[in-house]
Amino acid sequence: MALTGNVYQVLEDIVGSENISDEPVILDTYAFQYLAETETGTKFCARPGAVVLPGSTEEVQAIVKTCNRYGVKYKALSTGWGVWNAVSGAGTIQLDLRRMNRILDIDEKNMYAVVEPYVIGAQLQVEAMKRGLNCHIVGAGANFSPLASCTSLCGHGLSGIFMGYSARNPLAVEWVLPTGDILRLGSLGSGAGWFCGDGPGLSLRGVMRGFLGAMGAMGVFTKCAVKLYPWHGPPVLPMQGVTPEYRTSVPDNFRFCAIAFPNWDSFADATYKICEAEIGYVMGRQLPPGLVPLLLARSSAEYAQIRQSGMADEIMQEFKHAFLLVLAGGSLREIEYQEKALREILAETGGWIPSLTQDPEVQKLGFSFMLKADRQALIFKLACTFHTSFGAPTAWDAAVAGAKMGEKIKKKYIEKGVVVDDLADNAWGGPYEQGRFGHLEELFMYDPSDPESAKGAVEYIAEADEAVLKGSLGQPIGALPKQAVNVYGPACFNYQDWMRKLKRAFDPNIASDPISYIE
Amino acid sequence: MALLDYRNDMQRCSRCSLCKWPPLAQIKSWRFSNVCPSMVWGNFHAYSAGGKLIAALSLLDGRIDYSDKFLEIVYQCQMGGACDVSCKVTRDLEPLEVMLELRAKCVEDGQLLPAHMVMIESLRNDDNPMGKLKAERGKWAEGLDVKDITREKADVLYFAGCRYSFDQDLWGIARGAVTLLKKAGVDVGISGKEEACCGGRAYEMGYRGELTKYAEHNIETWNTAGVRTVVTSCSDCYGTFKYHYPKVGKTMNFEVLHITEYLDRLIKEGKLKPTRKVPLQVTYHDPCHLGRLSEAYIPWEGVERKVLGQIVIQDPPKEFRRGTNGIYEPPRDVLKSIPGLELVEMERIKEYAWCCGAGGGVKEAYPDFALWTAKERIEEAEATGAEALVTACPWCERNFRDALEQDGEKMKLYNIVELLLEAL
Incomplete structure (x- = not known):
């Protein structure tokens, strides 16, 4: 169904003819x-009625008010990567915020950046590094939108040990409410700048994003201040090599290594100890055992050859209970201290540094991809897509319990042949905020062009959800809100009732498309 | 392969948008962090490589039909392949091949652009897409004391290409290249007015038959002439000879070199000795077809199958064209051999260089877009502080010249050949 009446014309008047389209x-x-x-x-999901490219907050506001006036739904996206960006039906306007792509400010003293929706992590990171700062990059990789992740989604990256996670990193926010009114959250609302996301009075950050984020169902976020963190490396990290093997030398005041353990218990103990010692900068399970051969392969065929030849069996076994770690020292003396502390922790927990990551070239490669999170999309390489299960932000021991459960269930689907045989162990994640909590999500890879494989993925998710509930493992970080409310809501004090009340209070016309959130 | 053969690639796009940026590890600033001119110009996702894969899938599945907007999305793209490089850092997909097949399908289905039809008409009548008479083709070399390989033998054939043959502003470059070869003692000849187009531009615009015709003709002509080496100053021609010609299945009894490769070799062999100072700070623009699109064709015939559950592999393993082995160092080495000359790099270089804007039939069909693309590159060159922008391709040079003239910019523009001539 195309847009009715003169809505298209009104929207065109707002953004200009070159910034709106209803071409199929x-x-x-x-x-x-x-x-x-x-x-x-x-x-394919539903086709929107039109796509609009606003260039400013004023244009966004005008669009939202128009939608409210004419009874048309709208939904905004930034980079637009994932099914949660899709609209509910043909009458819905999709706002692509691509033209709002500026880094408006980097406040070095107060350590934050003000960004628009289409700034990506890689852009923000290189500009921050020039000023001795760094930003958190979520597991999706450096092509994510920091604004979208902070305001509207749930995201965690391996620098989370030092830099928190998406819900923790937004400061003041400029928010076009579902009705078109503009709310300036936190210190911005008092005309005091961008430095704080809360107050005066009650914080609205929970209303803004909740746990999983409203995924486009609570209006449009047009500017956001995100926290930045110290960067003790050079202003520019010079990359060596030609595609696809980019790498960078490890600066003298940094260290990179993998750390392996004999079992899950010592893996968990060491994580707690590293966090207590406050020595991690980037840390997590980036390369579960089944993915380690990707370090040696350029194509999926090469990966398969390595796996099938058995040449990587020993290395994969060594990575069974392992994580990757970057240490960052503000001085050479500090990095020496951190290294010494790490050695003591390894001695206490029976851990060791696999020889693979002591190779100088692997060091450069590993340091580069841990720090820049530029090759997270490798997870798409083998079967062309992946999905996630388990992985609640929780105590680290509970995260490990989730990983074990995920392994058990995935084995069945590997035997059916509907997902990739990744040794049934692809638990990805790490600790947040020096170990206050963390998560390990069980990723699984399948072929989206193969109906049987896609069907298997759906069945696996359903079974994983059931196991999470039975095992009281906590609501997964990767669950989609509209499914999560049905599956997890009743087990969590019917939180969906509050979500619904908030949605209706903020969006009486239900104009901000609720499809990925709650009606 | 046909468009339909890539249906799985289309379905396997994850809409991650990595095709819009340089490989993420190579982003050096916010300002120069785009890699796809088409996307920045068009803004809607459809203009990206991923968007074109989706559009192709939608067309194949009958969800959409051809429209003016569809053709604009397909053709408003230089086919420079930076998207392909970025995608393949992490994926085994073929976005550029899909885009080429999509254009071929458009042509097969009669979905043509008038500006391209004019080029093809000229190609069919006069063996060049520039609307010039074939009889005028050899004029660039008038008065140059060089062998005509249609009448006498030579070890090396210098292939001027259509742009150098007919763009009088650029004749000096082609003449300079031949002069340099002769100075180095190379036994070089040209084909004069008998030279014919390489067919590469037509191929990129979707006209497959033209490429096959010219590839067969040129290979046969050069084999018969007994040349050992074919040297060209045109990056488009070079990329076509290296990647597309082997696909027609005719044995090529000659080596193909770009002029910068040959000059680099001659300098390293001591046959050319740049001794005069050229006190200039320059930055080098990697032409798409000399860089990421110049990798030699590696034949692959096989099937896709699955192992270890759902791992999609090519059997036998396929060597993906990722831009790894483009001609990146020889032009830089030539520049570095010139005394007094300092090379400073732009942010987007080598396999992730920003396109000049002229390729894929864009300069002819969408001149404003072509010039905008060039201006973006000039701005990047200016940001290095260099006095001059240097390139090694006539299409880049033409487009940069036009952009500089339009804006009255002061940046100097050189071809590597000109700088080397100054240094001898």
């Missing part, structure tokens, strides 16, 4: 989404 070829590129096959059985 344009619309379909927004209907096509990663993970769509798990929801619709095809690569």
